[in-house]
Amino acid sequence: MKRRAVKRQLHLNLFIQSRGHHEASWRHPAASPYALSDIGYYRDLAQRAEAGLFDSIFLADTLALMDTVGHAASNWLEPITALGALAMTTSRIGLIATASTTYAEPFNLARQFASLDHISNGRVGWNIVTTWLAAAARNYGGAGLVNHDERYERGEEFVQVAKALWDSWADDAVLDDRASGRYARPDRIRPIDHEGKFYRVAGPLNLPRTPQGRPVFVQAGSSETGRRFAARHAEAVFTAQMEKKTAQDFYADLKSLAATEGRPPEQMLILPGLSPLIAATESEAQRMVRELNDLTDPEVGRKRLSGRFGGHDFSHLPLDKPLAPEDFPDPQTVQAARSRTEVIVGLVRREKPTLRQLLAYLAGARGHFTTAGTPEQIADLIEDWFRDGAADGFNLMPPLLPSMLDVFVDEVVPLLQKRRLFRTAYDGSTLRDHFGLPRPSGRSD
Known part of the structure; x- marks a missing residue:
């Protein structure tokens, strides 16, 4: 019997950060009045996204206080803890948390995510990161950051251990038979006895x-090492792409890499970041862009740029002189966020902006695709990238929360539904259902 092809469906994830992804969003009068430490803020956004039928929400993490804290709102709740609370106030939307393989132990993290998957009835995803921030290393007993290659080597072993732990119980291990007094079948629960280089x-x-077998694996590194890691493990990839052509190249490369690893390419979703300012007219949207940019502090941007390049000193660069790639370290020598440095240097090579212009662009969404326009223009862009081999969906990064999420849900989502690109109801209950991913097979021996 011939298997019927499943129609490809657009996927949407809401990335919740600060009061929006624009650097100055926290200052804007339309931004949420909630404190960033108030779980009510995240609950409100998660429920709005669920009403909009989003696949998932995503919480990032940072393991150190940023040195821009005096003039930038860049602290928020620890994501695993926060998602435990959000699991109780939502019922269908997926819940993705960032957790680092660099400064965590596999057994503890596997327990936390297993608990979250049980609590949420199978809605959890793990954004797997390796930590590049030097300040984080100092918080975890080290004098400096772990180099790029070692971070990924450690991450590779970490994921293998976590997978083995999640699979150490067979699906039928628990009997919970009160009458016979048998709770579990010990022969269906086995140690992993892992002895490796790091663990x-x-x-x-x-x-x-757990209900999903294990969390959905999400990954965001786009360096060569990061892509290979994603090809082996990622089921969804968050990526920063500043233009459609580079997004298409990245999409084709990563799908090809997945195939070489023996994985069906359709089981790895590519979700570029998209940060749209949406208004009734294009001129009104552009006015809002200027309004937010006027609230930015260039020196905050300069510090963040320095952090992206592993602490490189950009203080000597004038704000209004056009930049050249030579003003930046070679991305291949950077031990921090290498993929993002490649995006930034690529932008400088193409457009030769001044430092002020570059910082204004990065203030919008830190190197992700930013745009401004009407609901129809945003829907057109999404459809174009989706149909033309640049994306399986988008990691939505509203520049201002909650207002830009509300406009997207109320005005863009109905356009996508009318074009039959996006769901009109949830078809399943787990994050794997939403993403169209199979449940991993467990132990059957």
Whole structure:
């Protein structure tokens, strides 16, 4: 019997950060009045996104206080803890948390995500990151950051250990038979006895296998090493792409890499970041862009740029002189966020902006695709990228929260539904259902 092809569906994730992804959003009068430490803020946004039928929400993380804290709102709740609360105030939307493989232990993290998947009835995803921030290293007992290649080597082993722990219980291990007095089948729960370069973990996990088998794996690194890591493990990829052509190249390359790893390319979703300012007219949207940019502090931007390049000193560069690639370290020598440095240097090579212009662009969404326009223009852009091999959906990064999320849900989503690109109801209950991903097979021996 011939298998019927499943129609490709657009995926939308809401990336919640600060009071919006524009650097100055926290100052804007239309921004949320909630404190960034108030769980009510995240609950409100998660429920709005669920009403808009988004696949998921996503919380980033940082393991150190940023040195821009005096003039920028860049602190928020620890994501795993926050998602535990949000699981109780939502019912269908996926919940993705960032957690680092550089400064965590596999057993503890596997327990946390297994607990979240049980609590949420199968709605959890793990954004797998390696930590490049030097200040984070100092908070975890080190004098400096771990180099790029070692971070990924450690991350590779970490993921293998976590997978083994999540699979250490068979699906039928728990009997919970009160009459016979048998709670579990010990022969269906086995240690992993892992001994590697970085970790020694006996196992098994002390929690049963979860509704999804394991969390959905999300990844965001776009360097060569990061792409290889994604090809082996990622089921969804968050990526920063500043133009459609580079997005198409990245999409084709990553799908090809997944195939070489023996994975079906359609089981790895590519979700570029999109930060749209939306208004009734294009001129009104551009006015809002200027309004937000006028609230930015260039020196905050300069400090953040320095952090992206591993602490490189940009203080000597004048704000209004056109930049050249030679003003930046070679991205291949940067041990911090290498993929993002490549995006920034590529932009400088193409457009030769002044430092002030570059900082204004990065203030919008830190190197992700920013745009401004009407609901129809935003829907057109989304459809164009989706149909033309640049994206499987988008990691929506509203520049101002909650207002730009509301406009997107109320005015853009109905256009996407009318074009039959986006769901009109949830078809399943787990994040794997929303993403169209199979449940990983577990132990059957």
